[in-house]
Amino acid sequence: MFGGVGISMEVGLVGKPNVGKSTFFAAATRAEVEMASYPFTTIDANKGVGYVRARCPHEELEVTCQPNHTPCVEGTRMIPVKMIDVAGLVPDAHTGKGLGNKFLDDLRQASMLIHIVDASGSTNAEGEPCPVGEHDPVEDVKFLEKEIDHWIKGILEKNWSKVSRKLELAGGKLEKVVYEQVSGLGVSEANVSTAIRESKLPEKPKDWDDEVLLTLASNLRKRTKPIIIAANKADMAPEENMDKLNSLDYPVVSTSAEYELAIRKASEKDIVHYLPGDDDFEILNEDLTEAQTKALKSIREFMQGNGGLGVQQVMEKAVYELLDRIVVYPVENEHNYTDKEGRVLPDAYLMPKGSTALDLAYTVHSDIGEGFIRAVDARTDRVIGREHELDDGDIIKIVSSR
Ligand SMILES: Nc1nc2c(ncn2[C@@H]2O[C@H](COP(=O)(O)OP(=O)(O)OP(=O)(O)O)[C@@H](O)[C@H]2O)c(=O)[nH]1
Ligand SMILES: [Mg+2]
Structure with missing residues (x-):
């Protein structure tokens, strides 16, 4: 938001x-x-x-x-x-070729x-320019993947000696330590857990070598940066x-x-x-x-x-398709489709598919989410509850105590 x-x-x-x-x-x-x-x-x-x-x-x-x-x-x-x-x-680039990969931090x-x-x-x-057809673009797809993986690996490895000590002590709570380490990447805890599972990490963090970290980075990349x-x-x-x-x-x-x-x-x-x-x-x-x-x-x-x-x-x-978003139109008046100022269909939000009426309320404003009472589907005039899953194109009025 x-x-x-x-x-x-x-x-x-x-x-x-x-x-x-x-x-x-x-x-x-x-x-x-x-x-x-x-x-x-x-x-x-x-x-x-x-x-x-x-x-x-x-x-x-x-x-x-x-x-x-x-x-x-x-x-x-x-x-x-x-x-x-x-x-x-x-x-x-991760070894410093070209302009390096530092600027990827802007993509966190x-x-x-x-x-x-x-x-x-x-x-x-x-x-560099070459005659049309000379370079195989498929190579570019492979190398780019690898560079993004190395960038994420760099984030994973930051202050590694401290982090690996924390990992040793974390026991079953590995996920938390890894999550904290990469939280700047906009990754959810659930995604971190999945990536950890997929990476089949050696039990002891001290056995996580470069290759292991790169695999983990790659699995995190697939989850967080499609x-x-x-x-x-x-x-x-x-x-x-x-x-x-x-x-x-x-x-x-x-x-x-x-x-x-x-x-x-x-x-x-x-x-x-x-x-x-x-x-x-x-x-x-x-x-x-x-x-x-x-x-x-x-x-x-x-x-x-x-x-x-x-x-x-x-x-x-x-x-x-990739991010699976739907468009939802929040309104204050379900009959005229207006907001407080009387503007018709004032806003359009991109929400993840599966979002509920309550999710929409929180997206509009955290106060509105906290005070959520019920919502109304403006197309059908039906009252819907907090758990009601929204559809693409829905026009929704939220009734909130705040
Ligand atoms: N024929 C053709 N040329 C294009 C197309 N898109 C970009 N170009 C040309 O490709 C050259 C490079 O374009 P840029 O947009 O500067 O490329 P860039 O990826 O931003 O380059 P860097 O900033 O150096 O990384 C320019 O001469 C563009 O005019 C396209 O779709 N078709
Ligand atoms: Mg450019």
């Missing part, structure tokens, strides 16, 4: 240099509508706010919505997600990682590379960050009408140069074949 407006999620962009991380970031955080009033469009040079789309209930309910921080564009709600663009990682709170891969194979392992692959530069990627990436055991979306950025800019200048994620656009300005016409033609061909340019699709697959 951030400032009571419901941004609870942070997505990190990772990858080797020159794959298009910053281009992806620039495209994803460049919103058609004004999001600049948002508290952290400018937190840091490399932090910003992207969004995922959701169908706004306003059409179906035949009302006019008045969102606070989740703009509605032609019936599509844009729900903010924090994004972080970090420096490029190279193989063996990230709920997931988007691994931007140069699917065109036109950058080598270090991110990875989705953006097969970027798909606009010039050989078919063979796309096939190889698609056959990996990862969710993969093919993207052209460059085209996405170009078309969003064209849309800002009213050259085209385009909604991010769509698989087509309309040309508004007929007075185009030959180069512009040609560029738009290439973009259109790619987006139609690809089912969109991929940037929105990655964000949404990440949030709705």
Whole structure:
């Protein structure tokens, strides 16, 4: 939660240099509508706010919505997600190669990682340009995993002599010590327990060697930083590379960050009408140069074949599928769907699937959670209890004593 407006999620962009991380970031955080009033469009040079789309209930309910921080564009709600663009990682970054891996510390709170891969194979392992198709992008997927594992291992090992003494004394409470050690990674105790179990650790912590710690780090990574692959530069990627990436055991979306950025800019200048994620656009300005016409033609061909340019699709697959979020609309008045100020459908929250009415109350405000009496499903007008599991698209009024 951030400032009571419901941004609870942070997505990190990772990858080797020159794959298009910053281009992806620039495209994803460049919103058609004004999001600049948002508290952290400018937190840091490399932090910003992207969004995922959701169908706004306003059409179906035949009302006019008045969102606070989740703009509605032609019936599509844009729900903010924090994004972080970090420096490029190279193989063996954990030993200090390239810029090292210190900057990964910025990703501690990230709920997931988007691994931007140069699917065109036109950058080598270090991110230097090479002819298209020369570098195998599958290698990048492997090395990145390893570097993230080493970063987490580094966190596990911090003050290791002290920690291992604590572990020796902890007996059956190993989980607590490990949890404390990695709590900055936004990992739950349950996830730590699972990772420990999966790692089949030697009984005596003094027998935990480098390899054991790396296995534990890797299992923690899988639980806490799920990875989705953006097969970027798909606009010039050989078919063979796309096939190889698609056959990996990862969710993969093919993207052209460059085209996405170009078309969003064209849309800002009213050259085209385009909604991010769509698989087509309309040309508004007929007075185009030959180069512009040609560029738009290439973009259109790619987006139609690809089912969109991929940037929105990655964000949404990440949030709705990997992180299993649903969208819930809290209201104060279940008949008019308004908040205290009379704004219709003011907020949209991304909640983990399985969240209850009580979870929503706590997300809106801890006081509201503590004073929870009951809730009302505004669509059906039914009273629901604290344990009632919410559905995607629910509009919920919470009755609280606070
Ligand atoms: N053809 C094509 N080029 C792209 C695409 N995305 C990015 N590029 C180009 O790739 C180059 C590198 O892009 P950046 O966004 O700076 O890459 P980066 O990953 O942030 O690089 P570092 O900050 O050095 O790690 C630029 O020349 C981009 O224009 C894409 O989808 N297609
Ligand atoms: Mg960059």
